[in-house]
Amino acid sequence: MIQKPKGTKDVLPDEIDKWQFVESTAAGVFENYGFSEMRVPTFEYTELFERGVGDTTDVVQKEMYTFNDKGGRSITLRPEGTAGIVRAFIENGLASKPSPLKIRYTMPMFRYENVQKGRYREFNQIGAEIIGTSSYLADVELISMADKYLKEIGIENVILNINSIGCPECRKNYQEAFKKFIGNNFEYYCDTCKSRFEKNPMRILDCKEKKCKELNQGAPVILDYLCEECKTHFENLKSALNELKIKYKVDSSIVRGLDYYTKTVFEFVSTEDGLTVLGGGRYDGLVNEFGGGNVPAVGFAAGEERLISLVPNKFLVKYPLDLFIVTMNDKYNLKAMEIANSLRDFMLVQTNIADRSFNAQMKYANKLGAEYVIVIGEDEIKKNMCKVKNMESGEEVECKLDPDEIENVICCNDEF
Numbered sequence: 001m002i003q004k005p006k007g008t009k010d011v012l013p014d015e016i017d018k019w020q021f022v023e024s025t026a027a028g029v030f031e032n033y034g035f036s037e038m039r040v041p042t043f044e045y046t047e048l049f050e051r052g053v054g055d056t057t058d059v060v061q062k063e064m065y066t067f068n069d070k071g072g073r074s075i076t077l078r079p080e081g082t083a084g085i086v087r088a089f090i091e092n093g094l095a096s097k098p099s100p101l102k103i104r105y106t107m108p109m110f111r112y113e114n115v116q117k118g119r120y121r122e123f124n125q126i127g128a129e130i131i132g133t134s135s136y137l138a139d140v141e142l143i144s145m146a147d148k149y150l151k152e153i154g155i156e157n158v159i160l161n162i163n164s165i166g167c168p169e170c171r172k173n174y175q176e177a178f179k180k181f182i183g184n185n186f187e188y189y190c191d192t193c194k195s196r197f198e199k200n201p202m203r204i205l206d207c208k209e210k211k212c213k214e215l216n217q218g219a220p221v222i223l224d225y226l227c228e229e230c231k232t233h234f235e236n237l238k239s240a241l242n243e244l245k246i247k248y249k250v251d252s253s254i255v256r257g258l259d260y261y262t263k264t265v266f267e268f269v270s271t272e273d274g275l276t277v278l279g280g281g282r283y284d285g286l287v288n289e290f291g292g293g294n295v296p297a298v299g300f301a302a303g304e305e306r307l308i309s310l311v312p313n314k315f316l317v318k319y320p321l322d323l324f325i326v327t328m329n330d331k332y333n334l335k336a337m338e339i340a341n342s343l344r345d346f347m348l349v350q351t352n353i354a355d356r357s358f359n360a361q362m363k364y365a366n367k368l369g370a371e372y373v374i375v376i377g378e379d380e381i382k383k384n385m386c387k388v389k390n391m392e393s394g395e396e397v398e399c400k401l402d403p404d405e406i407e408n409v410i411c412c413n414d415e416f
């Protein structure tokens, strides 16, 4: 049998409630903050990610699904959403819309990763971007929206870690200090780190190799090298979070895995499994990098699979089957469908569509968890009456074989 590719996932009917809950709650919460949904292509020209995400990142160097299309162009399945959103922002002239622009998205992403718990090759991100302001208030709004969202879907066991990785100015001084720190240990780093030393030394801090992590212990921290503007931005952010009573920890080791970040970076990490469920930060240089001028921005994305693994079952909205209409004979199936169609304006109804006997239909209705059952047979049709049976209590209420009457019995009858 052909199986699904490694690192992908089938979402089965039994699991879909959680996916819909997580997605619809995001839509509801984010829309109430003024975020509008946007969708961008699943694949882009490879150069977009090389320039946007950075050609010395793991994502670009090791994890992209890249191929030449039949026209010989290099195409990449998007490994993340921000680069595509920013490209679309520029290409569609969205800078002319009221600024800042608030965008939300739910989209699949693709990374050729080492598959493990919470790490897939195709995964879904729920993200939000604010494009067009450099104010720390946008960072605050995004973080508080993320905090509210996680609470609304029942994820309480997370901690918020924040850091500032400064602007290109602060980074110059920091990189000098960091290179000095590496000094004679250079030869012990992995080949990838060595290759990043000249071009982008900060990426060495993000290396997942055990020996490189050990060598990085005690490295200087970027927070000590922030310029006045970046320092003020970070101080303002911290005071605002304190004022809004959003708990956080400053974690100077967060550098994030993508090159476009400037100033604020943040991650919500699950205390249950240690995985980052949501991560983001400011990217003031990305729009300019793509030729869209000096437009600062900030955003985040949450991994939907990771959210779903943490949503408590009690937070699920259940969609039980309200009514199953059983037929005694095939000739009544269309009558059942007609009644069901009218009732479907108000409730979830199913009928016999599988050539089944009375007993088999009752069994099926039970398996589906039907709350009520109606049986239509010769008698019911002749008298134009039926019995609405409550499957849990076994009680029956007689009424006309008419959608309005049936609805009235199910929704308003105190006997049930």
Ligand code: HAM
Pocket: 079, 080, 081, 082, 111, 113, 118, 119, 120, 121, 123, 124, 125, 127, 128, 129, 257, 258, 276, 277, 278, 279, 280, 281, 282, 283, 298, 299, 300, 301, 302, 303, 304, 305, 306
């Ligand atoms: P990221 O940290 O690479 O940031 O990914 C965001 C979230 O996606 C992670 O925190 C994690 O929950 C989830 N995620 C990442 N890789 C995987 C994977 N292989 N399997 C399952 N889940 C995964 C970004 O992608 C940025 N674009 C976020 C952003 C938006 N920054 C500013 N705006």
